[in-house]
Every structure is written in structure tokens, then in C-alpha cells.
Amino acid sequence: MVLWLIGLGLYDENDITLRGLQAVRKCSRVYLEAYTSILLCNKEKLEELYGREVIVADREMVESEAEKILKDADKEDVAFLVVGDPFGATTHTDLQLRARQQGIPVKVVHNASIMNAVGACGLQLYRFGESISIVFFTDTWRPDSFYDRIRDNRRAGVHTLCLLDIKVKEPNLEKLARGRVVYEPPRYMSVNTAVEQLLEVESRRGEGAYGPDTLAIGIARLQADDQLIVAAPMSELQGIDFGAPLHSLVIAGSVHVMEEEMIECFRIHNQPGLKPYTPPVAASDDECGL
Amino acid sequence: MVLWLIGLGLYDENDITLRGLQAVRKCSRVYLEAYTSILLCNKEKLEELYGREVIVADREMVESEAEKILKDADKEDVAFLVVGDPFGATTHTDLQLRARQQGIPVKVVHNASIMNAVGACGLQLYRFGESISIVFFTDTWRPDSFYDRIRDNRRAGVHTLCLLDIKVKEPNLEKLARGRVVYEPPRYMSVNTAVEQLLEVESRRGEGAYGPDTLAIGIARLQADDQLIVAAPMSELQGIDFGAPLHSLVIAGSVHVMEEEMIECFRIHNQPGLKPYTPPVAASDDECGL
Numbered sequence: 001m002v003l004w005l006i007g008l009g010l011y012d013e014n015d016i017t018l019r020g021l022q023a024v025r026k027c028s029r030v031y032l033e034a035y036t037s038i039l040l041c042n043k044e045k046l047e048e049l050y051g052r053e054v055i056v057a058d059r060e061m062v063e064s065e066a067e068k069i070l071k072d073a074d075k076e077d078v079a080f081l082v083v084g085d086p087f088g089a090t091t092h093t094d095l096q097l098r099a100r101q102q103g104i105p106v107k108v109v110h111n112a113s114i115m116n117a118v119g120a121c122g123l124q125l126y127r128f129g130e131s132i133s134i135v136f137f138t139d140t141w142r143p144d145s146f147y148d149r150i151r152d153n154r155r156a157g158v159h160t161l162c163l164l165d166i167k168v169k170e171p172n173l174e175k176l177a178r179g180r181v182v183y184e185p186p187r188y189m190s191v192n193t194a195v196e197q198l199l200e201v202e203s204r205r206g207e208g209a210y211g212p213d214t215l216a217i218g219i220a221r222l223q224a225d226d227q228l229i230v231a232a233p234m235s236e237l238q239g240i241d242f243g244a245p246l247h248s249l250v251i252a253g254s255v256h257v258m259e260e261e262m263i264e265c266f267r268i269h270n271q272p273g274l275k276p277y278t279p280p281v282a283a284s285d286d287e288c289g290l
Numbered sequence: 291m292v293l294w295l296i297g298l299g300l301y302d303e304n305d306i307t308l309r310g311l312q313a314v315r316k317c318s319r320v321y322l323e324a325y326t327s328i329l330l331c332n333k334e335k336l337e338e339l340y341g342r343e344v345i346v347a348d349r350e351m352v353e354s355e356a357e358k359i360l361k362d363a364d365k366e367d368v369a370f371l372v373v374g375d376p377f378g379a380t381t382h383t384d385l386q387l388r389a390r391q392q393g394i395p396v397k398v399v400h401n402a403s404i405m406n407a408v409g410a411c412g413l414q415l416y417r418f419g420e421s422i423s424i425v426f427f428t429d430t431w432r433p434d435s436f437y438d439r440i441r442d443n444r445r446a447g448v449h450t451l452c453l454l455d456i457k458v459k460e461p462n463l464e465k466l467a468r469g470r471v472v473y474e475p476p477r478y479m480s481v482n483t484a485v486e487q488l489l490e491v492e493s494r495r496g497e498g499a500y501g502p503d504t505l506a507i508g509i510a511r512l513q514a515d516d517q518l519i520v521a522a523p524m525s526e527l528q529g530i531d532f533g534a535p536l537h538s539l540v541i542a543g544s545v546h547v548m549e550e551e552m553i554e555c556f557r558i559h560n561q562p563g564l565k566p567y568t569p570p571v572a573a574s575d576d577e578c579g580l
Contacts, residue, residue, distance in 0.1 A: 007402065009307055009309075009400065009401075010400055013308075014307065014308040014309040014312070015307050015308070015309055015400075016307060016308060017299055017304065017305050017306060017307050017308075017401070017402075018303075018304040018305070018306060018307075018308070018311070019299075019304040019305055019513075021308070022304070085402060085406050085407060085409065086409075087406070087407070087409025087410055087415055088406075088409070088415065090414065090548065093548060093552055096552070097551055097552065100555055108410055108513075109513075110299065110300055110305075110402035110406075110407040110410070110512070110513055111299075111307070111401065111402050112297065112307075112375060112400035112401050112402055112403075112406070113402075113406050115405070115406040115409075115415050115416075116375050116377070116378075116400075116402070116403050116405040116406035117375060117377070117400040119375065119376075119377025119378070119405075120377055120398055120400070124380065125377055125378065125405050125421075126405075126420060126421045126422075126423075126453075127420060128420070129419055129420060129448075130416060130417060130418070130419060130446075130448055131415075131416045132416075133416075152446065156420075156442065158419075158420055163416075222400070223309075223398075223399075223400055258380065258383060261387055262383055262386075262387065265390055
């Protein structure tokens with residue numbers, strides 16, 4: 001019948017739309033994409049709300065077992081739930097193309113994602129340039145292709161949304177080499193790690209795309225009751241504890257007067273309750289915990 | 291208590307989130323912002339769903355009677371409903387700033403808006419540059435400040451979302467001059483008018499930012515059952531009837547392979563049921579009707 005791609009929104013089970021809920025309750029199978037972003041509630045809450053079993057689809061399943069997800073979707077409705085909006089990540093594009101090739105109609109239920117909700121940080125949405133992704137650096141892999149884009153955005157005076165890495169169900173490579181599949185605990189990049197990596201890249205590239213004094217805005221748990229938005233120079237953001245995931249970061253371009261007024265309430269001096277950030281002892285654990 | 295800014299999403303009463311619905315049902319007064327965008331259902335449907343009277347707030351009210359909206363919001367919950375996401379338009383920024391200045395807490399319920407749902411057109415969201423707005427040209431006012439931004443986006447290879455003008459409750463200037471306030475019927479810019487104005491500006495400016503052969507994507511009634519997305523050179527888009535509002539337009543930058551695959555199904559040759567566009571006789575009526 002239909003493959004439904006349903007956006008779940010930003011935070012928990014309550015962020016689905018009425019349209020989305022009506023659709024998911026009609027579906028015979030319900031998959032939850034859980035590796036490009038995560039919902040900060042457990043699967044049981046979703047199952048209770050939907051009255052349906054929810055099958056967690058990890059990267060492996062979506063990329064190599066797409067046929068299983070699409071099975072019988074020409075005869076019955078199948079839901080593929082995506083945190084945020086269904087068009088936030090490229091992976092779902094592939095699933096959609098496969099469905100179409102098989103003549104399965106695809107319907108989409110949109111929802112908020114960080115790509116538009118980032119307007120909550122006080123900078124005007126239409127003044128954002130291309131967004132970038134920052135992945136966790138490893139000893140041997142420290143990719144900095146985002147640098148050119150931030151530089152170009154900043155030179156054009158526009159803001160840059162930085163999407164921060166999420167590692168869910170990643171196999172431990174050491175154990176994999178010894179023939180055992182053991183998954184690492186999930187990791188979510190913190191604002192602190194993102195700024196640290198960004199400043200490392202700037203000191204390597206040295207083109208002055210941004211620096212410790214550049215205004216940036218850290219965002220944590222958008223749409224949650226305890227969401228946190230802090231505007232400060234990058235060096236100062238590093239000293240703030242943003243708490244539990246998910247985090248995002250905005251690097252400001254030129255800031256207009258009304259934007260300045262809006263971000264004023266997110267400045268450190270206007271948020272007396274902020275906690276200082278204490279970097280964890282083990283360097284590999286410097287992400288925010290769930 | 292709280293000023294709630296609640297996003298209603300893209301299309302009708304079913305696009306509100308559960309979180310938004312819970313909030314609006316707790317509010318003692320409910321305002322609906324109805325001039326930067328519109329919901330394609332009538333107010334009564336909203337009132338029935340919310341169990342609340344809905345007060346339509348036009349531009350005049352939000353801009354000059356903000357105090358009325360905020361009245362007693364320190365004692366009771368007040369909802370300000372916005373089509374799309376609350377951070378889609380700058381007007382709400384002002385209301386938010388006023389609330390904060392008066393010590394009224396502001397809570398936001400996010401939702402989809404064209405700014406992220408435009409990903410439905412098949413082009414990757416992170417590859418969009420700054421978005422632009424196109425207003426209805428008049429005999430004496432034909433602003434083309436968007437031209438530079440489209441040019442810069444296209445040179446950088448990124449896509450441009452064009453937000454199309456909406457005129458709701460605009461006074462008839464001729465009658466106003468004679469001392470009578472008579473409102474014009476609402477007007478919503480069509481993809482056809484947008485392309486026509488864009489091509490006029492290109493022939494005036496002549497810098498080759500885009501042209502009749504440039505790939506563009508027209509979008510109508512996103513999230514509705516009869517939503518329409520058509521990808522074609524600008525000159526061909528002009529010949530397609532997109533039907534009822536709201537319309538948006540995307541001007542493509544460089545198109546990646548996967549994007550090409552995604553937009554293929556939106557090409558004219560893959561949509562046999564498209565209707566040809568017949569321009570209305572009176573030049574001033576060339577917008578799409580509701």
C-alpha cells in the first residue's frame with residue numbers, strides 16, 4: 001500500500017504530529033531509524049503510544065536489509081520513523097528510491113528538525129549558509145573538509161549550523177579484528193568536543209575562518225524542558241557543561257541588530273545557573289553521556 | 291505564566307504535535323498568526339480540536355497591540371500559534387522580546403516549516419545556501435535585492451529556497467486615500483509569477499545568475515494529499531498549473547548524482563497528469579487562488 005516516512009520531531013514521543021500518529025497506527029510494521037539521530041525516550045513509550053511493536057532499524061539493517069523493510073509494503077502500510085524530519089539524512093533517500101523502483105507509493109509526514117528549529121538560537125534562519133557535519137576525530141582520521149565551508153559562510157556573513165557526530169552501535173574494531181562483534185557504547189559529540197576539534201583545525205589551516213573569539217552558540221536538548229542555549233565566544237563555550245545529548249553548534253556570521261537582541265538572553269552573564277565543564281580523564285570519553 | 295509559541299506545521303489542523311496540542315489546551319487565550327503564512331483549513335476546525343476560541347491575529351494586531359496579546363500572560367498561559375515553525379518569520383521575534391522584557395517566560399513548540407520540509411523536493415537540505423523572499427512586483431516597486439544572493443548561491447553550487455509573497459488583509463490603497471478601509475482579497479504568489487519575476491530581473495541585471503534553462507523545482511501544498519512537486523527548467527515550470535496555494539520555489543545549484551536520482555520522479559515526463567497553466571486575463575490576478 002504505502003511506505004510512510006514519518007518524522008518524530010526533536011525530543012520525545014510527544015513530538016509526533018497528529019497526522020504522523022494517525023498514520024503509524026494504521027501500519028502493520030513499524031521501524032524506527034536509530035542511528036543518524038536519537039529520540040530521548042525509550043522505545044516502550046513509543047510502542048505504548050502507537051499500539052504497535054517498534055522495530056529498531058540500525059544502519060546495517062537499513063543499508064543492507066532494505067528489502068526486509070519494504071517487504072509487502074505494496075500490500076500493507078509500513079512505517080519508517082525518523083527522528084527530526086525524514087529528509088534530514090541521506091540514508092532515507094536510498095530507501096525511498098528503492099520503494100519507488102518497486103512501485104510502492106511513498107508518503108511523508110514532516111516534522112521539526114534541527115535544520116529549522118535552530119532558529120531558536122536567536123539567529124535568523126534565512127541567514128544560514130550551508131550546514132556542516134563534524135565527526136569524532138580519531139588518532140589517524142581528523143577530517144577537516146568542513147573548514148572551507150565555514151570559511152566561505154563566514155566571509156559571506158552567514159551563519160553555519162554544525163551537526164555533531166553520533167556513534168550508535170559501532171563495532172569495537174580491536175575485538176572485530178579478533179573475530180568478535182562487540183558494540184561500543186553510544187557516543188554523542190558534545191559542544192565542548194566540537195569546539196576543541198574546530199579550533200584544532202583552525203590552528204592547522206590558519207586561514208582565519210574563525211577563532212577562539214568567534215561568537216558561537218551551543219544548543220543542547222532542543223525542545224526538552226531543560227534545553228540549554230548558550231551564546232559566547234568559542235573559547236568560553238568550551239568551559240560550559242551542556243549536559244546530556246543531543247548537542248548542536250552554530251558558528252555566527254555577521255550578527256544583525258535584532259539577532260543581537262535575541263541572543264542577549266543566551267549570553268553567559270544572563271544565565272547564572274550554568275555549570276562549568278570538567279573534561280573527563282580518559283581522552284576517548286570526552287563526549288556527553290546519555 | 292507562560293507565552294507559548296506553538297508551530298502548527300505545514301498544512302492543516304492535523305500537523306500540530308501532541309506536545310503542541312497539550313499546551314494549547316491548557317491556555318486561556320489562543321491567538322493564530324495569520325499573515326506570514328496560512329493554514330489550509332478553517333479556524334473552526336482548530337477551535338473544535340483545541341476546545342478553545344481562536345483569535346486571528348493580523349499584522350496590525352501583532353505589531354501594534356502586542357500588549358493585548360501578552361496581557362496577563364504572567365498569570366495565565368497564552369498561546370500564539372504560528373503556521374510552520376515559530377522561528378520562520380521575524381515578527382514573532384519582537385513578540386518574544388517584549389515578553390522577556392516583561393519577565394514572561396516563553397516556551398516554544400517546534401514544527402516542520404518549508405525551511406526544512408523543502409528537503410522533500412529531492413535536493414539535500416544541507417546543500418542549501420541563504421534563502422530569499424520574492425514579493426509581488428507593482429508598477430512602481432520591483433525590488434531585486436534577492437538577485438545577488440541567488441547569484442552567490444549558484445556560484446557556490448548551492449540551492450536557493452525562494453519564499454513566495456503572501457498578501458493577507460492588505461488595505462486597498464485607492465480606497466484608503468479616499469478615507470475608507472477596504473481590504474483586498476488575499477493573494478498568494480504562484481510558482482508561475484515567481485519565475486516570471488525572476489526572469490524579468492535576470493534580463494534587467496544580466497549577470498547570468500540563472501536563466502530560462504536553469505533547473506528549478508516548484509512545490510505546491512506540501513504535506514497535503516494533493517501536494518505537487520515539479521522539477522524542470524524555469525521556462526518549462528512557467529507552463530505548469532500548480533493549483534491552489536501555498537507555493538514555493540527552489541532554484542537548483544549544482545546537482546549531485548543522488549539528488550538527480552531523487553528529482554527524476556518529479557520531472558515533467560514522469561508526471562503525466564500535469565495541467566498546463568493558463569495565465570489569467572487581468573495581469574493583477576496572476577496569483578494562485580485559494
